[in-house]
Amino acid sequence: xxxxxxxxxxxxxxxxxxxxxxxxxxxxxNSMYWYxxxxxxxxxxxxxxxxxxxxxxxEVPNGYNVSRLNKREFSLRLESAAPSQTSVYFCASSEFWxxxxxxxxxxxxxx
Amino acid sequence: xxxVEQDPGPLSVPEGAIVSLNCTYSNSAFQYFMWYRQxxxxxxxxxxxxxxSGNKEDGRFTAQVDKSSKYISLFIRDSQPSDxxxxxxxxxxxxxxxxxxxxxxxxxxxxxxx
Numbered sequence: 001x002x003x004x005x006x007x008x009x010x011x012x013x014x015x016x017x018x019x020x021x022x023x024x025x026x027x028x029x030n031s032m033y034w035y036x037x038x039x040x041x042x043x044x045x046x047x048x049x050x051x052x053x054x055x056x057x058x059e060v061p062n063g064y065n066v067s068r069l070n071k072r073e074f075s076l077r078l079e080s081a082a083p084s085q086t087s088v089y090f091c092a093s094s095e096f097w098x099x100x101x102x103x104x105x106x107x108x109x110x111x
Numbered sequence: 112x113x114x115v116e117q118d119p120g121p122l123s124v125p126e127g128a129i130v131s132l133n134c135t136y137s138n139s140a141f142q143y144f145m146w147y148r149q150x151x152x153x154x155x156x157x158x159x160x161x162x163x164s165g166n167k168e169d170g171r172f173t174a175q176v177d178k179s180s181k182y183i184s185l186f187i188r189d190s191q192p193s194d195x196x197x198x199x200x201x202x203x204x205x206x207x208x209x210x211x212x213x214x215x216x217x218x219x220x221x222x223x224x225x
Contacts (some may be wrong), residue, residue, distance in 0.1 A: 098168060
């Protein structure tokens with residue numbers, strides 16, 4: 001049982017390049033989330049999907065788009081990467097009103 | 112003011128010590144309270160989950176919630192070197208959509224010295 005799987009684990013981009021981060025969960029959870037984690041800032045919610053077919057903005061959505069492909073998969077897209085988006089990105093999933101379960105993150109550097 | 116405040120530490124204790132980790136918050140709508148443990152280069156792992164006020168114990172770990180003071184704590188008894196990690200508090204309200212959107216503290220880095 002893999003839980004939440006994120007790909008890739010590491011990526012280096014140049015400013016202006018685009019990229020999609022992938023996330024899949026095998027726990028049959030309804031809700032999925034994308035966070036970024038920066039030193040001194042903690043985890044901040046970028047976007048979430050309460051259930052299949054819905055997506056909503058979190059605290060820091062600017063510069064990102066998301067797609068809830070199906071119940072298992074939730075992707076995060078950077079259309080034109082900026083150095084300020086250098087961060088560690090975490091995907092999580094949960095059942096309704098239950099604690100979230102996290103993947104091991106994607107470490108993204110933008111030069 | 113951030114919604115959730117947590118002392119970042121770092122905190123170093125000898126093996127066997129009792130560790131106390133704390134968070135304060137400002138949003139009285141928070142009802143669900145969690146503690147996550149995060150090892151280096153890993154994702155957060157759920158340790159404790161409580162609803163509303165009160166205490167919850169699980170092995171060496173005890174979580175306390177005082178909603179009147181907007182204060183939560185995690186106690187670790189008989190601390191072990193394997194407890195060395197960053198501890199994140201997190202909390203949420205009861206959103207209508209069912210999504211449990213969490214607000215996190217910045218984390219406290221703990222080192223347990225053998």
